[in-house]
Amino acid sequence: MGTITVNNVGKAYKQYKTRWSRLAEWVLPGKRKYHDLKWVLQDINFTVGAGEAVGIIGINGAGKSTLLKMITGTTQPTTGSINIAGRVAALLELGIGFHPDFTGRQNVYMAGQLIGYSVEEISSLMPAIEAFAEIGDYIDMPVRVYSSGMQMRLAFSVATAKRPDVLIIDEALSVGDSYFQHKSFDRIREFNGQGTTLLIVSHDKTAIQSICDRAILLNAGRMVMEGEPEAVMDYYNALLADKGDNKVKVEQKVQEDGKVQTISGSGEVTVTDIRLINEEDQPVEVIDVGQNVTLRVTVTVHESVSKLVMGYGIKDRLGQVMYGTNTYHTKQVVENLKTGERYVFNIKFPANLGPGTYSVQTALTSTDTHLEKNYEWRDLALIFNVVNMSKVFFVGTSWIEPEIEVVN
Known part of the structure; x- marks a missing residue:
């Protein structure tokens, strides 16, 4: 079984002020340094247990790819240590090790030997490799x-020709068609279910939340959060809107059920009440599949703003958005809001959701996204349950009423 242990790891590169400084450091006597250290990663500590799946996220330049290169041995850490137990398969940079002038088949033999396969093993695995790649005569x-x-x-x-003890994947899987992405992730899930330890870097929120047991958020070369994937992705989403504005705050609260709620924003407008209402205008926490309900969101203006867009999303228990939109797209932007005003947004919809627990996230912004002006973004603003009390049995996340015709 594979494990990964990263202990106090840091990575720095030397920066020389002039092109002669490097030469001077090499040839001049004494211990004088002619360079400064540029740290790209510092104080990274985590362990991935056997059979565990961990995702690493962060904006471009946060140090994700550098960390994976150190874990796979492509580059060495400046400080700290990394220990891996088990056979490792890594997919970092696209086609790394492939020679452009050799055929795909020849490259399979070369890449396979770099992984540690013998020529005989590669020959026996070749039919399966060709079948999974589905590139036909291009091989x-x-x-x-x-x-x-x-x-x-x-x-x-x-x-992935053979199930490894440890599988490490960078953003390479974001390239290519959606069919093969689904096929690849199915294999990843299968391996993980069979005991493969997984470390994956991806901007794909759905992939991280559906595959991983934990997530790690890197920012400016440091670990800023580690925990449940949904909570980490919510915090990451909040950081995307933080452009150094001192008014913007990011707060996390642990709920009674143990889930972590993330609230971020500058606070000019906030949600002061949110509830799910049935057709009798009564608040409900449990509803039937397909039941007509109203999501009632009350907001209060604490400081005058020129525009307000209210958005919402309904997420499943894994934090994946089932449906979401906002009043920018429905052409219902509110303008010239004054301090002290209250607005009520009534969102009526049939709850065509599968049985399960769902949450509502709300967003109060100035445009169609929270990246320009985020007044308030609130995850886990409301929790409700859907049960099947009146429909035929079905599985899945959505109620799509069928008409089945049987012809003999």
Whole structure:
């Protein structure tokens, strides 16, 4: 079984003020340093247990890819240590190790030997690699004629030809068609279910939340949060809107059920009441599949603003958005709001959701996203349950009433 232990890891690169400084440091006597250290990662500590799936997220430049390169041994840490137990398969940079002038088949043999397969093993695995990659006759053509998606197909097929103890994946899977992405993630889930330890870097919120047991958020080269994927992704979402404005605050609260609620924003407008209402105008926490309900959101203006967009999303228990929209897209932007005013948004809809627990997130912004002006973003603003009391049995996250015709 594979494990990964990262202990007090840091990575720094030398920066020389002039092109002669590097030479001077090499040839001049004494211990004088002619460089400064540029730290890209500092104080990184975490452990991935056997069979666990952990996701690493963060904005571009946060240090995610550098961390994975150190974990796989492509580069060495400046401080700290990394220990991996078990056979490792890594898919970092797209087609790494592929020679453009060799055919796909020849590259499979070279890449397979780099992973640790013998020539005999690669030959026995070749039919399965070809079948999974689905690139047809291109397997015997030079890699230079491949599209990026074809390179990813072949690289992933080689890296996962045998179930590894540890599987490490960077953003490479974001390349290519959606069909192969689904196919790849199905294999990843299968391996993880069989005991493979998984470390994945992705901006794909759905992938992180559906596959991973934990998530780690990197920002400016440091770990800023580690925990349940939904809570970490909510915090990451809040950080995206933080542009150094001192008015913007990010707060997290642990709820009674143990879930972490994230609230962020500058506070000019906030949600002061939210409830789910049935057709008798009564608040409800449990509703039937397909029941007509109203989401009533009351907001209060604490400081005059020129525009207000109210958005909401309904998320399942894993934090994946089932449906969401806002009043920018419905052309109902409120303008010239004054201090002390209250607005009530009544959102009527049939709850065509599968049985389960759902949450509502709300967003109060100035435009169609929270990236320009985020007055308040509130996750887990409301929790409700859907049960099937009146429909035929079905599975899934959505109620899509069928008409089934049987013809003999």
